[in-house]
Amino acid sequence: MGNVLGDVLGLAAGVAISPLPIIAVILLLATPRGRLNGVLFTVGWILGLSALGAVMLTIASPAGASAHSHPATWVGALKLALGVFLLLFGARQWHRRPADPSQAQLPKWMGAIDRLAPVKVFGLGLALAALNAKNAPLTIAAGAAIGSAGLPVGQQIASLAIFVLIATLGLLTPLGVFLVGGERAKATLAGWKDWAARHNVAVMAVLFFVLGLKLLGDGISVLVS
Numbered sequence: 001m002g003n004v005l006g007d008v009l010g011l012a013a014g015v016a017i018s019p020l021p022i023i024a025v026i027l028l029l030a031t032p033r034g035r036l037n038g039v040l041f042t043v044g045w046i047l048g049l050s051a052l053g054a055v056m057l058t059i060a061s062p063a064g065a066s067a068h069s070h071p072a073t074w075v076g077a078l079k080l081a082l083g084v085f086l087l088l089f090g091a092r093q094w095h096r097r098p099a100d101p102s103q104a105q106l107p108k109w110m111g112a113i114d115r116l117a118p119v120k121v122f123g124l125g126l127a128l129a130a131l132n133a134k135n136a137p138l139t140i141a142a143g144a145a146i147g148s149a150g151l152p153v154g155q156q157i158a159s160l161a162i163f164v165l166i167a168t169l170g171l172l173t174p175l176g177v178f179l180v181g182g183e184r185a186k187a188t189l190a191g192w193k194d195w196a197a198r199h200n201v202a203v204m205a206v207l208f209f210v211l212g213l214k215l216l217g218d219g220i221s222v223l224v225s
Contacts, residue, residue, distance in 0.1 A: 004145060004159050011163070014207055014210075015135045015166075021125075024124065025042065028041050030189075038174075038178060041124060044122040044127075047129075050160070056144050057156055079141055080220065083215030086209075086211055087209060097201040138211060
């Protein structure tokens with residue numbers, strides 16, 4: 001289990017550092033139903049990651065691990081493909097970054113985030129976790145690595161739970177600051193939101209490159225071993 005955790009913790013950290021979901025939860029915390037919206041969004045995020053990871057566990061577990069506890073060959077091919085995808089997407093993001101960070105614009109849907117009903121807030125968290133172009137490949141890679149490692153079911157579930165927890169720290173931090181600090185925390189969260197909004201595209205591009213190279217290296221290592 002230790003080897004598997006070492007493999008997926010980096011992927012979980014990559015999911016946790018997601019500027020747009022962090023901005024979204026901060027905006028939701030500033031709404032009249034801030035406490036409820038923040039919790040619903042985070043719960044949706046957790047369920048999205050858990051569901052996608054569980055699907056990969058279901059697919060990967062029957063395939064099993066290769067001999068001598070090495071990851072299965074198909075896991076290496078999957079990581080290689082996901083790594084190439086992230087590198088290409090990272091190049092696209094870097095090309096689209098604004099020359100002046102102060103001119104960066106947030107997605108249009110964020111302008112209506114204060115008018116979302118609770119069920120839509122929950123759905124937004126679910127979608128940003130399971131359908132995001134960065135988070136989905138990383139969660140798929142983590143689920144495949146856990147499921148194909150030949151671990152007992154209990155250890156697979158524990159490994160996925162640890163992955164989801166680490167991947168949620170980016171949302172739990174502002175949520176915790178809000179719940180503990182209340183009104184005094186608003187200025188701090190506003191500063192975090194402004195910084196994330198200005199540097200969102202550049203941060204995402206760098207993350208795509210770094211994580212893409214990691215998956216690429218992991219995939220090649222599995223295939224040649």
